[in-house]
Amino acid sequence: MSSSFNLFCTVLVFLLLPAISTQESEGTRREVIVARHGAVATDDGSCSVIGMEVLRTGGHAVDAAVAAAFCLGVVNSASSGLGGGAFMLIRQANGKAQALDMRETAPAEASQDMYAGNASLKATGALSIATPGELAGLHKAWKDYGKLPWERLVRPAENLARRGFKISPYLYMQMEKTRSGILADKGLRDIFTSNGELLRPGDICRNMKLAETLGKIARYGSEAFYNGSIGVDLVRDVQSAGGILTISDLKKYEVKVREPISAKVLGLEILGMPPPSSGGASMILMLNILAQYGLPFGNSSDLRIHRQIEALKHAFAVRMNLGDPDFVDESEVVADLLSPKFAEELKKTIFDNMTFDSSYYGGRWNQTFDHGTSHVSIVDVERNAVSMTNTVNSYFGSQILSPSTGIVLNNEMDDFSMPTGNRSKSVPPPAPANFIRPRKRPLSSMTPTIVLKDEKLKAVVGASGGAMIIAGTTEVFLNHFALGMDPLSSVMAPRFYHELIPNTVFYENWTTVIGDHFEVPADIRAALQKRGHVLESLAGGTICQFIVHELDSGSMGELVAVSDPRKGGFPAGF
Template structure:
């Protein structure tokens, strides 16, 4: 009997040993508590572990990093619908193995019927509802990038997201948090209420959620490409739903949407080359200015944590003051501002205004305009076996965007119009809104998104970026400093508690919270006391930005070990092989 059983047992062991699912299981890649993974062939770090896994499955079949990013991004739009989806927009950096880097701007744009004074001073109309909807750009952008770099058939990349919407996905703790904070908006909208509630109450963590209308939409896009969205039946239904809700989106807006290919922002600092997203994203320029200021100190690795934090905060305040002069480069001349923000001489001048023993009020930093506090977003980082790299940040802006779901398509629509500045009566207390960011038909609003790729001696060294609205700039900068300046390992660099500052209000927000998956993150009492002694006003923050970080251990072959980290703040986990 044993002789009959033994060959069967050996066969089963061999099957399990070489099964991709089993490899992922024993490596921890399928465990939500596994925030770090090491691999050699390719990795994906996304805000949701299922999407990381879907991306890696594309890499396994020799997909390009762009293929994996596309599949993972569409997955995020299904399982993380409070932050992303095809009803929104994105920024993507692509760095190929031959050394070429391109920045893809698929940011939402103002509809043709939009105008500078369309809200007549009513900020609520800009924040929520049909009039807050800008022209979606994510799907057009993903398709354009795939046409350039993709190796895997379009249908294969879109189908996993369609299947997840059809077959259902579990409500994650982070999504549930977003739902509870947006409960009033969900209950007020027929489409959202149908998807995210049962018997009059919100679905709970672990409950299965279905969006069969979105599944049908994605299935059609998988079969026929994006034409149905931008010039066909899906677009017609979407526009009709927005119009019924009182919006101004038209088929002409969808037909005329264009993806922009731009030159990335590039600086040499702390011994590496940083590539970032240019305007209308302010993330790349702001991060460049902050790091150039800090680099002027000549050395940061041996100073105290509290002094390091103080200097970062002061540099952040300068960056937020300058960034309000940025806007869509197709409508505003931002060349001089951008030149300053990447200039080492400009950074040196600003560094002279920073004192190590005190801070100042907001006016000290020279900001002429009020801040726009953008929100939401989801991020993913990808590196494939050839070391092509993608850093992609996607958004529908606020939690659940405009709080409006197109009932005929299952698409949650963005509220990206809220990222434009709105003319208002200024006062001596609050600076006026920034004219560079006023609404014009076809214009794209200023963003804080900061997809970032880092090179060392011409080789790919790291890919990073974050979600979390205006907090993205601080988080991406701090993760960089933790690893490249303070020498922390990739996981510690991401998990380290953070401070945030947006200049106005003149308050340091420090992390002090338990994440939806149970990790407690808190800036130390020693750092807080030191900051208060210097005059900083502190405010506890139950939340924070979420980073996805990939580091390559460099070797002469340019194919070193990859370490991927997903931020525990949102509960995602990376995948690799």
């Protein structure tokens, strides 16, 4: 299956990209497509195309998710890849749903006080690296659901790594923001610089070591990573840099198969990721609070946004009681987050003419903030659906690229809470539920979501963007299902965020890499300020991938797929 197949994959991608892009010249935006059979929405067009071709050749939605994830790990390694982790939510056309937790875990030698109060060691460098889980999860998902050969799903990404891909404007922005880290690490420097300068948008980037690694994975599966030569090389590189990852950590890594959380709200059923993700339960709490008002939960835009912000602050206050369910009993907290009665009580504390200090919302613990991610939404011919969010955490993770394997390594240890005696009296203490333990998984904001109506697939949604993911995913959902916006408008609408601490509303005010400008209108900002909100503009935000299944447009229904223009990606379908 080798050389001719490899050439086919490479030629296919470059032939299809111009065809998909021509939609823009016909007066429509390339970030939205309508498809009859299957659709893939990622934050990079080449990866959407690779996923679509998997569907076109008879692949399951999981097959497409695996191929797209491998692709994103090559062309968007600042945000995701083999050195990181992911959450995958799967809903079969027969109604069966599963949540695959491939979140990174703390190494066995990790401990609660390992950083001795030094937050910089937790944020970057070798001690910030947790045991990667993405590959184990992708391989398990494929074994359980896949229809196509494993090698078929890995080869397109291997070709991109070997033959090269163009640096996108968004990747270049991430490189610019991580310039010092890239220049300080030989592995990153060898891939992303030339003659001492960062590669520029449009420059061809190659990662030959990653291509070799992907070639081994294509032939031997995940064993080559977790119990083979790739893992040996990776661990040697990490330990040489001062890290504590071991071969035993890789061998003992487990993918957790969990039951999705679910709730019925606004006439729909929401499927979400359970802990250690806080996203699904937090989103459902927000929706249950807003449902108390009735649709459209406010007679003006500024009132609706005010109520959303207040609901979001309550969700952030509760979420920090969550943690890895293998280490923390969070069943009562999850039950509260999913309870309409609990939401009804919280709604009584929301006033339409004012807001309050962070302490008002009852949060006992300080927040943790995860960072860069990548999201994929997929629906196949049979209407199997996948919502998957992948991450290496911060831009380029730990800012270490394993020179032996070409893999960018995560800094997921930074998502744990760290005990410290030096804190302001006005800031709550760190959350014990999220303290480090060996082989524990840190709390996450990732919010992969699947929406059903009358037990039929209605939508797949999710976002990247760290702690802002909960707000971004919920806003896109509400724009479409509560306010009646079309899918593209739902994604294009300017967004606002709140993380409880600091007590600030962050609102979009930025021009993206493709020239779109997003800004919350001045009259809404003024109305929020009158209610007491402190506002701050944000030149960035979440990146959402949204697929809506139009159930009334034929026997199988049309799929409207949107890739968020904020990152420059576009979807693919047929």
